[in-house]
Amino acid sequence: MSHGPGDNQQKLITMWSPIQQTPTCVVILFSIHFVLKAEKFLKRNGISHDVIPVPREISSDCGMAVEFSCLEKERVLELLASADLRIAGLYRRDGKNSFKPISAEQITANVVN
Amino acid sequence: MSAKPAPIYADNAATSFPKPREVIDTVSSVLGSMSLSPGRSAHQYSLECSRLIFDTREALADFFNCPDSSRIAFTCNVTEALNVGIFGLLGRVLHPGDHVITTALEHNSVMRPLRYLEKTSGISISILPVSGDGEVMVSELPRLMRDNTRLIVANHVSNVTGAVADIEAIGRNKGNAVFMVDAAQSAGVFPIDVVSMNIDMLAFTGHKSLLGPTGSGGFYLRQGLSLRPLKMGGTGSNSETEIQPDFMPDCHEAGTPNTLGIAGLGAGVGFVNRTGLAAIREHEQRLCRLFLESVGQIKEILVFGPAADRERAAVISLRVKGKSESEVAQSLDRDFHIMVRAGLHCAPGAHRTMGTFADGTVRFSFGFFNTEADVTACLTALEIISKN
Numbered sequence: 001m002s003h004g005p006g007d008n009q010q011k012l013i014t015m016w017s018p019i020q021q022t023p024t025c026v027v028i029l030f031s032i033h034f035v036l037k038a039e040k041f042l043k044r045n046g047i048s049h050d051v052i053p054v055p056r057e058i059s060s061d062c063g064m065a066v067e068f069s070c071l072e073k074e075r076v077l078e079l080l081a082s083a084d085l086r087i088a089g090l091y092r093r094d095g096k097n098s099f100k101p102i103s104a105e106q107i108t109a110n111v112v113n
Numbered sequence: 114m115s116a117k118p119a120p121i122y123a124d125n126a127a128t129s130f131p132k133p134r135e136v137i138d139t140v141s142s143v144l145g146s147m148s149l150s151p152g153r154s155a156h157q158y159s160l161e162c163s164r165l166i167f168d169t170r171e172a173l174a175d176f177f178n179c180p181d182s183s184r185i186a187f188t189c190n191v192t193e194a195l196n197v198g199i200f201g202l203l204g205r206v207l208h209p210g211d212h213v214i215t216t217a218l219e220h221n222s223v224m225r226p227l228r229y230l231e232k233t234s235g236i237s238i239s240i241l242p243v244s245g246d247g248e249v250m251v252s253e254l255p256r257l258m259r260d261n262t263r264l265i266v267a268n269h270v271s272n273v274t275g276a277v278a279d280i281e282a283i284g285r286n287k288g289n290a291v292f293m294v295d296a297a298q299s300a301g302v303f304p305i306d307v308v309s310m311n312i313d314m315l316a317f318t319g320h321k322s323l324l325g326p327t328g329s330g331g332f333y334l335r336q337g338l339s340l341r342p343l344k345m346g347g348t349g350s351n352s353e354t355e356i357q358p359d360f361m362p363d364c365h366e367a368g369t370p371n372t373l374g375i376a377g378l379g380a381g382v383g384f385v386n387r388t389g390l391a392a393i394r395e396h397e398q399r400l401c402r403l404f405l406e407s408v409g410q411i412k413e414i415l416v417f418g419p420a421a422d423r424e425r426a427a428v429i430s431l432r433v434k435g436k437s438e439s440e441v442a443q444s445l446d447r448d449f450h451i452m453v454r455a456g457l458h459c460a461p462g463a464h465r466t467m468g469t470f471a472d473g474t475v476r477f478s479f480g481f482f483n484t485e486a487d488v489t490a491c492l493t494a495l496e497i498i499s500k501n
Contacts, residue, residue: 031350031363032152033183036167053155062352064155064163084181 023070026099027080028054028061028089035064041079047072058091058099067093120450121487125480126272126298126428127454128320128327132381136324139380140373149372152349162372169379170362176382177315178306179333186365187331187375191297192222193343194316194332197365198293199226199266201340206263206291209235213264214257214290216241216249216278217466218271221459223295227266241267243466247418249278254286262290269305270298273463273476274418275401275428277303284311291338297321298426301385302394307333314338322393322480323385325378328371334361344368393481400479400488401427407492413499417467417474430458430467430474433499441475441498449494453477 029035035051042049049068054061068076070092080087091099122130143149143165151162166187174182188194207213213227217240230236239257244250249267265287270277277299284292293314296305301322307315312333319329334340345357346367358364385393405421408414408431417430433441442455456473457464464470477491 030360031348031358032163033167033170033362036164037182040167040171051160060353061350062153062155063350064160 024067024093025070025073025076025102026052026055026058026065026067026091026093027076027087028058028063028065028091029085030088032064034085035066037083038066038080038085041083041085042066042068042076045075045079047076047079049076055097055099057097058089118450118490120452121483121490123451123453123477123479123483123487123491125483126321126426126458126476126478129322129324129480129482131482132324132326132377133384135384136326136377136380140326140377143376144373150369151372153347153369165376165379166370166372169375169382172379172382172386173317173331174333176305176386177300177317177333178308180308181336183361184336185331185333186362187329187370188365189328189371189374190320190330191295191316191318194318194330195222195266195293195295196226197340197343198314198316198332198334199223199230199264200343202264202291203230203234203341205339205341207234207236208263210237210261211263212237212239212259212261213266214239214241214254214262215266216268217243218249218268218273218276218278218463219266219460220268220272220295220297221461222297223266223268224462240462243276243463246420246423247271247274247276247467248423249276251279251282251286254283258286258288258290262288264293265290266293266295268295268297270296270303270426270428271418271460271463272298272428273430273458273460273474274467275426275478276419277424277426280305280310280312287311298428301381302390302397302426304390307335314340319374319378319381323378324381324481326374329374329378340365342367388481396481397427397479397483398425400483400485401425401429403485404429404477404479404488404492408495411492411496411499414495417469427479429477430469431477432469432472432474433495436498438473438475444498445475445491445494448498449490451491451494 051064052067054063054065090102094100147161148158151166170185171182173185242250291313294312296317300317313335315333319325320327344367348363350363351358402421413434415432419425438455445451454476
């Protein structure tokens with residue numbers, strides 16, 4: 001199976017997702033199963049997101065993470081909680097390779113509110 | 114010269130054949146389109162593989178009414194699943210001196226691990242007996258229960274006689290024991306609901322009535338119950354630590370899985386869902402009744418197991434007077450192109466209860482793709498063999 005240059009061009013355009021235009025959050029889950037479970041719930045609720053490799057700056061784990069617009073943070077956390085998905089970590093992307101952790105208190109406060 | 118007749122496959126209790134078209138197509142297209150290594154790397158092939166496995170896991174969770182799909186782990190067959198279950202409880206739920214109850218119809222994949230624990234770990238075993246009509250006497254369960262009964266293991270459908278155990282009744286009367294069900298022969302034919310049946314661990318295989326490829330299977334484990342993993346290694350998660358993860362499903366899925374088999378199993382479950390469990394069961398039971406009613410007319414043949422009017426699976430054990438089991442099976446295969454299985458079917462206990470140990474029986478097992486014409490051909494062949 002081979003991809004022509006046109007295909008690659010198309011992929012680059014598709015991967016340049018609009019959610020990267022606004023500040024994004026990255027949620028870390030316990031394994032790929034939970035990442036895909038999260039993806040299923042986000043898709044079902046029409047929330048734009050990317051499944052990305054866990055950024056090296058966050059963890060040396062070789063797994064995947066979910067990135068979404070910070071504008072959707074509350075909804076995402078609510079959805080994950082409703083699906084009983086435990087969060088291993090939540091970060092705000094400050095720059096291309098810079099991430100700031102969002103504390104557990106803030107996560108809980110967001111879900112409760 | 115007449116053409117060789119089409120072969121008839123009546124060994125579905127070993128492995129179902131043929132597989133639905135979509136299972137073959139899925140396996141073929143997956144093998145040709147991606148790397149088959151899920152959850153390890155972050156590239157698109159790896160992610161696609163992870164999705165295939167996730168989809169099968171979710172489909173199985175729905176199928177068995179498991180509340181949380183992360184409680185399903187894949188193994189390469191039901192034997193591995195039962196071994197993880199039985200040995201994994203040792204030191205957690207099962208301790209030296211504890212008591213286990215099982216049934217007289219168990220397969221060696223249950224009896225060998227249990228006998229090993231009996232010998233090496235001081236576990237005692239009680240066996241639920243079988244009634245005259247070949248069914249497990251669940252009514253005996255309360256009499257066998259002890260204060261230290263930690264585990265009950267029950268075969269749902271016998272791979273020797275097709276007898277169906279009343280799993281619901283066992284689940285109702287399990288007390289504080291862990292209830293483990295061997296669904297090797299039942300999954301894909303009989304309804305299984307882990308919640309309403311009070312099942313703590315359900316072991317299943319992909320290559321029988323779930324219509325998937327060999328090398329696929331797994332188990333459901335109730336929330337709150339943990340098993341010592343049988344194998345440890347790479348899971349693609351928590352890679353920074355040298356300690357095996359303790360969460361499902363990763364803790365029981367070390368090593369690159371059988372992505373191909375799991376994808377095919379997903380397609381098999383899809384086929385079963387679309388066809389409907391009731392329609393599958395009805396078809397197999399019609400074939401079973403047709404076979405049992407006619408085979409009963411051949412006076413040289415002795416049939417074992419529940420009668421035609423009982424709820425039973427299309428797994429039939431019989432003997433032909435004056436002929437050995439291997440002789441009958443060989444003649445069926447060579448002279449009539451009918452494939453069956455002869456012997457003890459890895460369940461010596463079942464044969465002891467029927468009085469057919471150590472010769473065993475000839476076993477016919479019909480599947481969803483068998484036809485009434487197949488059954489008629491089997492009956493004709495048996496009639497000829499028994500008269501010669």
